[in-house]
Each structure stands twice: as structure tokens, then as C-alpha cells.
Amino acid sequence: MSKRLILAASFALAAALFFGNAWAQSRRPAPSPVAAGANPPGEKSRDTRQQTFDIVWRTVKEKHFDPAMGGVDWDKAHETYAPRAAAVKSDQELYLVLQEMLGELRQSHFNIIPPGSFIPEDQNEPSNGWIGVDLRLVGGAAMITHVEQDSSASKAGLRPGFVIKQVDAKTVERIVAPFAKSAERPEIKNLRITRRILSTINGDPGTAVRITYLDEKDRTRETTLTREKLKGELSPSFGNFPPQYTEFETKRLANSHNGSGYIGYIRFNMFTTPVIEKLKAAITEFSAADGMIFDLRGNPGGVGGIASTIAGRICDKPGLLGTMKMRKGEMKFAVFPQTNPYTGPVAVLIDGLSGSTSEIFSSGIQEMGRAVIVGERSVGAALPSVFQKLPTGALFQFAIADFKTPKGVLIEGRGVIPDIEVKYDRASLLAGRDAQLEAAVEQIRESQQKARRKSPAAK
16 A cells, blocks of 8 residues: 655665656656757757667576576667657657666566656655545456545545546546557556556646546546655665655554554565664564554565565564575575564565565565565566666666575566465455455454464473
């Protein structure tokens, strides 16, 4: 149930999952008319575009973790796309050509992020707005899965389980039409479509948006809402990685099976540096909890090292989350237990929008036997990547390593398979229930009962 994304320094290892439009922090005004032969305001010269194309192609050629690039003829890609890049008349056209070329690799974490699609380094707070909803594709429908309390959407009566059919004058079918012929994996396409719909709904704070939807009785309804500022904070810029909206939530869930006991709940929308100290504090605060739940649904990843940091706080013996293999050498996501780690039952919630570092963390502790994974299979996009600034001002994200779990499972293209599968269900959502969270709570309780039966005091 996250809303925003982003991370990494120039050539500092990261494992974040981003896709162009998902980075959009505001809606750009339509460009002004430009005299024939002149570059639009802010546009770069033809030579700069050519230099940008060459850098992107050469970087993949020289730094892709697999010299054979999975069988893709990268020299042939140059022959195909170089003439097209030379013929473009704008930076935006170039970015589309570059993204199409990168798509030939059919791998995650190869993206072009245009200038203006990310938050400037000197900005101190989020400027984008939202109406207070999150959604997922359920049976092909754009279904609301979360409504923020006291948000514009909440006040207008929108509820989980309602189905969005139209945003202003655009039907959902029209919004997602560009993906109809996409050859991408269904999981990646699902992620892109979900983000495209959300980016259409969201926009500048104070602006209005008209939502047409189906209510609990499948009646067509319409409401106009005012977008509000996002809550949360911005992560500091980190090399070529710009500030990113970050949210963090904790709460205590009542444990009816244990009188005054409780289960600690931790949710954050991305693995960015501001969450590190908050995570440490939350885990310490919940040291007496009957169990702990990490909600990584919708979390696209972030700083890879944070996965090991969390694991060190909940594991009482050394371990390994997995290994990233680069063209030359490898790096292990080692787990080193910290002082007084939490040793109670742990559950992790994931879904089809959980990616990258979320997958590294959840798959690793799953194989270590430290946590039960609940929800839906993750997106399967776990290639550690870095960001490089291009001459046009755009950012180029590219993968520099493969990732496998301690047991040798390749997460890219497969995803993390939950121990307990619980899919989003409209009936449960309309009833005000979070079936996935309920299942995680039940797993914690079952773990408690097993532990009590094994304890000497119970014999």
C-alpha cells in the first residue's frame, strides 16, 4: 500500500525498481510553440543526443553483468537503433528510442528517467499530490485496496473494493492502452499499468480530479476530489540519486490470543536512508511483542544494504540473504546478528508490486527459516542497479549484477513465492478486511502456540 518510489549514488550499489512514469512528481505544462529548426526550451543539441545514445549503448556493452547479455545481440541493437536515435527531433523522442532499445534485454532495472520526472535536489518537501488511495489490478480491474484515513478520497466515500473506471475524461482502458502490445512479462506489465493509473489520478496539490467508479453494488458513481499534499518526508540526495518521498508507519496490533499482548507492525514504502534509524527504533520498541510483521506490499526496493541491516536485528545467528554476481567478482548480502536481536515470530507481507530489495530481504529470511512470507508472488525484478547522469540531464538506471538466494534461486523473472498465498479479494476489501494482514497475524499466533508447546514449562 505504498504511493511513491526511488535510490542510489553514482555507481553506488542499489537494488531499486523504477519505471519512467512512476517517477513523475508533477505534471509538466504543454511545451510552447518552437520556431522551425530551433531546439525547444531546455532541449539539448543533436550532438548531445548522439553522445547520450552512445553512452547508454556502450555502458550496457561494457558493464552488463552477463557479457553474453542473455543471448541478445547488442551490436545488432546498435545497428537498429542508432539511425532512429540520429533522426529524433526532441529529447523526449530520444528517451523513447533508448527505452525501447533497453527493452531488448527483457530485464528489469534498465530505465531512462527524463529530467523533470524526479524531485530536484534543492526541494525540501514533496510537491506532488494524491487523493489518498492505493490500488491494484484484480481480475483486470483497477480496484482500490487502501483509502487513507481523513483523506480527500475517504471524505468523498471511496472505499477499498470500489473499482475505478474513469479518471476525468479518460477511461481506464484508454489510460492503459499503450501497454496492449507490450511484450514484457505479465508481472512487469501489471506493475507499469498500476503505476500509470495512479499517476493519472495523482497530480499537483490543490487541483481537482473527477473519478468515475463502481461502488459495492456495482452502481456507477462519480465524484470530484481535490488532490492533497503527500504526507511523509524526502530522503536526502545521494550522488545521482535525487530526493525521494518516503513514508514510514508502525502500530501495535492487538493479539486476542494473549490477553494484553500485541504484534508489532512495520510498513515503509521504500528502502531509503531515512528509514534506517526508524527501523532500528521500531524493532527495539517492539522487543517485547508477541510477533512482528513487515509490510512490504508495493515496496519497489531501494538501498540494498538496508535488507542486511534489518535481518541483523531479527536474526540471532550469522547468515546470508543471497549473492549478487557481477561481471567480475561477487558480493554477498551477509547477515550479522546485532546485540539483543528480536527472536519472536516474524511475518513479511508481499504482493505483485514488491520488488528488488524487498525481494532480496524476503527471499533471504524465508530461506533462512526466519520468517513466513504471506501474500502474493512478488514482481521478480531483483537486479542490483546504479544510476548515471546523462548529458541531456536524464538519469540512466542499469543493472550491474545478478542476484541469487543462498539456495541458488534466481529471483529475476521468478519472484518470491509466499509460504501462505492470499490474493486481493474484492469481497474482503468491501467488508473492510485486510485478508493478507489477517493471515500474517494468524501465522504469528500459530508460531506462538507451537513455541509454547515446545517450551519446558508446557511439559
